[in-house]
Amino acid sequence: MFKNVFISTLVSILFNTAIAGLLTVISFEESFWINFVFSQCIGLSIYAVNSTVICHIADKRWRLATLVFTFPGSIMFGVTLAAWLTGAGDWSDPKAWVAVVIGLFFGGIGSITYFLSQRIELLNAEVKQRRMNEMESEKRQMEAQLKMLQAQIEPHFLFNTLANVSSLIDTDPALSKKLLERLNDWLRIALVRARSDNATLGDELDMLENYLQILKIRFGDRLRWTADVDGEARGQVFPPMLLQPLVENAVRHGIEPKIGGGEIIIRATLVEKVLHIKVSDTGVGLLNNDGAGTGLANVRARLATLFGERGRLTLEGNVNGGVTAMLELPR
Numbered sequence: 001m002f003k004n005v006f007i008s009t010l011v012s013i014l015f016n017t018a019i020a021g022l023l024t025v026i027s028f029e030e031s032f033w034i035n036f037v038f039s040q041c042i043g044l045s046i047y048a049v050n051s052t053v054i055c056h057i058a059d060k061r062w063r064l065a066t067l068v069f070t071f072p073g074s075i076m077f078g079v080t081l082a083a084w085l086t087g088a089g090d091w092s093d094p095k096a097w098v099a100v101v102i103g104l105f106f107g108g109i110g111s112i113t114y115f116l117s118q119r120i121e122l123l124n125a126e127v128k129q130r131r132m133n134e135m136e137s138e139k140r141q142m143e144a145q146l147k148m149l150q151a152q153i154e155p156h157f158l159f160n161t162l163a164n165v166s167s168l169i170d171t172d173p174a175l176s177k178k179l180l181e182r183l184n185d186w187l188r189i190a191l192v193r194a195r196s197d198n199a200t201l202g203d204e205l206d207m208l209e210n211y212l213q214i215l216k217i218r219f220g221d222r223l224r225w226t227a228d229v230d231g232e233a234r235g236q237v238f239p240p241m242l243l244q245p246l247v248e249n250a251v252r253h254g255i256e257p258k259i260g261g262g263e264i265i266i267r268a269t270l271v272e273k274v275l276h277i278k279v280s281d282t283g284v285g286l287l288n289n290d291g292a293g294t295g296l297a298n299v300r301a302r303l304a305t306l307f308g309e310r311g312r313l314t315l316e317g318n319v320n321g322g323v324t325a326m327l328e329l330p331r
Helices: 002-025 032-056 060-086 094-171 173-195 201-222 244-255 294-310
Strands: 223-229 262-271 274-281 312-317 323-330
Touching: 002 032, 002 094, 032 060, 032 094, 060 094, 094 173, 094 201, 173 201, 201 223, 201 244, 201 262, 244 262, 244 274, 244 294, 244 323, 294 312, 294 323
Parallel strands: 223 262
Antiparallel strands: 262 274, 274 323, 312 323
């Protein structure tokens, strides 16, 4: 508040000085000093008295009625004060009344400028507030959409895992117990991960390791994997459940149909503020799967929601078999 008062006072002094210079040029009074004193006394009186009225009277009608009297009154007070300071005449001097008219003219211009600037500032504040409300609304809509998409990703994995547990209970109780323990660990990590706003790619890879360990109970030696991710890439903020659908897609459509199974290789690098992630498999390849499954469609939808056109997911077949899914995320 003090800063605003200081700036307003400084602007008023500069405005008054400009008026004094103009009056000297047109020879209203030969002495710049006298014009300066009169301009400052009148201008600062207008500013001090009427800004006090504006700040302390909230009702617009009462404020306007008060300003009708305080505005000319502040000008006459300023003229009286300046005449006393300079000794240049009194109210019997016609120039005193001319000074009142000049004060009304320039004071009116200054007041109109002030009110317009205040109105513009108020409109700008309203626009900013409206924009903030719109951004908050968009953020809530985006979060709701992300949660909906994430809810579509997780059940498939959960249902498959629970089905595996059910089938193992009678044939291999120890393995079914191990699978349940792994699933419990994965759920605990996934819940913490989903609620965090600052989780990293490293956190996602740790959760993915647990996920693959669950699948390995089912696939055994038919499923192998490696992760080649440098420290800089691991430290990047990463959206939850964006990588697992790619790995799940590689397992379901690449590794599982292949008799001997295969390997999944995850690579990530940060190049010119773009995070590049590749999930490659040595499975059966694209075949009739064109990459339009529900899991990949959800990943594309989440990318569009989070990054717009800057986030991309592409698929391509490997020369020696298998598929590589490539993610590009702007930083």
